Amino acid sequence: MGYPTLTIQYDGEIALIALTVPEKRNAVSSQMITDLLSALEQAQDSSARVLIITGAGKSFCAGMDLGELQAMGKQTTPRNFEDSRRLAKLFYRLYGFPKPVIAAVNGAAIAGGCGIATLADFTLAVPEAKFGYPEVTIGFIPAIVSVFLRRQVGDKITRELLLSGRIFDAAEALRLGLVTEIVASEALMSRAREVACSLLASGPVALARTKKLLLDYEKIAIRADLEAAIEANAEIRSTSDFREGISAFLEKRSPKWKRE
Numbered sequence: 001m002g003y004p005t006l007t008i009q010y011d012g013e014i015a016l017i018a019l020t021v022p023e024k025r026n027a028v029s030s031q032m033i034t035d036l037l038s039a040l041e042q043a044q045d046s047s048a049r050v051l052i053i054t055g056a057g058k059s060f061c062a063g064m065d066l067g068e069l070q071a072m073g074k075q076t077t078p079r080n081f082e083d084s085r086r087l088a089k090l091f092y093r094l095y096g097f098p099k100p101v102i103a104a105v106n107g108a109a110i111a112g113g114c115g116i117a118t119l120a121d122f123t124l125a126v127p128e129a130k131f132g133y134p135e136v137t138i139g140f141i142p143a144i145v146s147v148f149l150r151r152q153v154g155d156k157i158t159r160e161l162l163l164s165g166r167i168f169d170a171a172e173a174l175r176l177g178l179v180t181e182i183v184a185s186e187a188l189m190s191r192a193r194e195v196a197c198s199l200l201a202s203g204p205v206a207l208a209r210t211k212k213l214l215l216d217y218e219k220i221a222i223r224a225d226l227e228a229a230i231e232a233n234a235e236i237r238s239t240s241d242f243r244e245g246i247s248a249f250l251e252k253r254s255p256k257w258k259r260e
Helices: 030-045 066-072 077-095 112-118 143-153 155-164 170-176 185-200 204-216 219-236 240-251
Strands: 006-011 014-019 050-055 059-061 101-105 108-110 122-125 130-132 167-169
Touching (some): 014 185, 030 077, 050 059, 050 185, 059 112, 066 240, 077 112, 077 219, 101 112, 108 112, 112 122, 112 143, 122 170, 122 185, 143 219, 167 170
Parallel strands (some): 108 130
Antiparallel strands (some): 006 014, 130 167
């Protein structure tokens, strides 16, 4: 089955999903969300026991497609809630995927792309990879990803990263615990396969049940937090600051905030 924004291939018991919109730095679009949800379902139903996710070109995933973000400012409230819920569904699907997931981060992983990269069980990154959640700098809220980031790095670090919106390098991401290992660019995919092969040596039932156990610890709380995040994500889109922030970014000028 082919997808407009990604490919999925199999190498024995390893599934590989590659985001393939390099001309847009693999930005997250509504089509990509649809494709990822479908590809994840396909990988789950396959005989593959480990999943690797990477990006084509020089970026892993540069966050939400800004053209679509700009259009969101003109959407109805029900449509914004629907879009927010689909993004939350994707993130929860990645976080709770029943098979081990390895992200091979070949370049920039920003905003939603940073979420996709760090929700994996193992995150391998090239030294030049960049990470960050710059949503506030364009008048948006990093709502959905905050649900998971707080559980990964704690409240204090989450506040600093999300409120500053700063971009940080792979070395800092490793120190924060968002990256598992830094790997030279030319060795990234071979190392990802090495990690996958090491997982294949373990009992498949044990791996699946371990993942389920880890998810079950906080499943109810995560779902409740996601509902609040979905609401925040949808409601910010109707503000003047959101529309101004996106417009200023696309026009390469400083935003003129109206505080509303």
